[in-house]
Amino acid sequence: MDLNFTAADEAFRGEVRSFIERKLPADIRRKVLEGLRLEKDDYYRWHVRLHEQGWVAANWPKEFGGPGWNAAQQHIFEEECADAGAPILSPFGLRMVAPVIMAFASPAQQQYYLPRIRSGEHWWCQGYSEPGSGSDLASLRTRAERVGDKYIVNGQKTWTTLGHHANWIFCLVRTNAEARKQEGISFLLIDMNTPGITVRPIIMIDGEHEVNEVWFENVEVPVGNLVGEENKGWTYAKYLLGHERTNIAEVGRSKRRLKRLKEIAAKQPASDGRPLLQDARFRDRIAQVEIELMALEITNLRVIAADMEKRAPGPEASLLKIRGSEIQQTLTELMMQALGHDALPFQHAAMDPQYAGEVIGPGYGVPLSGQYFNFRKTTIYGGSNEIQRNIISKMILGF
């Protein structure tokens, strides 16, 4: 029993840290640390720098062009990126569709798609949810009818995160309406530039454009874009959901936000004029969430250690998702609460990093209320926390 990283791990951490120090552009770092708006180019510039280093596909094995890191190294890499204020790379290509392509696509598809995901030439988004299919994803209705060597796709996807940045979308589509709902679904890769696709923004609760609706109207997709077998898409989708778990807890970013929360609480005055950080009641709230995060960090390492022993990915990921998202929400809520009345002004223009006008209240306060509102999503997306509880209930407790 030893909770500490090996000397080799620590050396690796040093290497990662110094790389990020040298290569992460200062303007991007500032936007991330201050919670300001990020553009596609910000993500892209960081993606390219990581690609040049051979690190962009952190979770890929060597044979597909990844660095071949073990779970501990991947964790350390993520932790360092989070701590330094690196933007979260879009997970849809690197972490979601890529593992499915590696596991189920043809060698030709692998050779075509994987290098383009790494280079950033292909920017992916996810076509899963539909207006009528949220938690009950398998009820999805977007249909793909085979006509000759093409599928004709019609339907609507929604909650398509950063779909407006993407040029490719991986979709779950219904290819057999007669079969049991899970058995009539296929996994299709679609070029977003194909005629018939319309992307419409959904403005989020914080006034930001983050997610979209994607409409498909007689979109022609080559049969060669099918991954694996027709009507086996649900199996691939489940594989994808169970695959990525080293980062689901978001420990690194929550640690960074905790640091930020303390900085803010040290600057904000309590009603008696002392720093809010000296206020016993507010400090207790910080302490509670910090302790929960300390525990989650160890829980996360326990899961990673199990990964490294090649024990099958288990439902513990649901534990990490539930507690990790609750912690993120608490942290964003406390940051907002720390502002007092200064949380009220909605200063949307000041979310632009170029904004040079006047700000009401402290500059660091501008994004905090919006971030709180926005982060209510964390217990909803990626399988709502209620669905995660169902998973634990069934898979771990055996109900």
Added chain:
Amino acid sequence: MNFNFSEEQQLRDTLDRYVRKDYGFEKRRGIIHSDSGWSAEVWAQLADLGVLAVGLPEEHGGLGGGPFDTLLVMEALGRGMVVEPYLATVVLGAGLVARAGSEEQKAEILPAVASGDRRLALAHYERGGRYDLSRIETSARRDGDSWVLDGHKSVVLHGAAADTLLVSAKTPSGISLFLVDAKASGVTRRDTPAQDGHRVAEVVLKSAPGDLVGAEGAALPQIELALDHAIAALCAEAVGGMSALIEATVGYLKTRKQFGVPIGSFQALQHRAVEMYLHAEQARSMSYLAADKLGVSDAAERRRAISGAKVLVGNAARYVGQQAVQLHGGIGVTDELAVGHYFKRLTMITLLFGDVDHHLAQFGEAMAA
């Protein structure tokens, strides 16, 4: 990074088996209702298994184990709700002697603890001090070459089972620690059953002779460290108790039928059980962190881990205990079922050595400093 207990595995397996086979609920009931409230037979068996020796130094008859060995022992004892004075004797008493005692004191006491021949208890807390370790009134004065103590120590864990008491007292330069023969003249002990099946004693000292442990006036940091070891151990015990309680509760939900179906088919109850599981897993992680940080030299780092663990485990133990009772319904509030007994032990653990509020404040002070 390694979360396996490969080296410690054998001890764990042996003790788990012993607790499961030889320390059943009815046997425990007999023990807690006996005159002494603990079993000399069980104690001898724990000595035979090496459990009493595991955390003690090798040069004094111990096996040289560390905090993770203690963690495994406590988790197993927690699963079985073992009431024998392991925490009082080995973790608190022998730990203090091993860290602060003279060579002579160690040689006299530690091998006797390892062999099961001597039991110890720490008599530190007093009525007026709540959880503040420095607020004691008991005092010691020199009497020729030796010391005599006067005072009243309150709710001393397993004070009546102890052959030797470790008593803290005010002396000219601060707080000092003394070994006091429990049967010496001037020592009165009033044994009382505790809510959780353990025993506690009121200890009154009237010119009781004491043998100084460590330097005069320098005991407080040692007492604090000993209590930190005890907190880490209690966290592990709570993890064991919670895991047994969750198992029992999930089992009950699957078999108890109402409305013609097992009540575990109801999502409201399933999700409650899941929340119990989440609390227990986080508590397990925190018990590991506490054990890991006991040895660090940075006092603030140790404080954060220990107080953090006591807070998180305290919250978890409260939730798991209360919900286990609720999900069992009426039978959960009877004396007949183990569930109520686990609940009582978990509840007392949350109060021992600082409750959630106390340790939240400790953690917060370390943060704001």
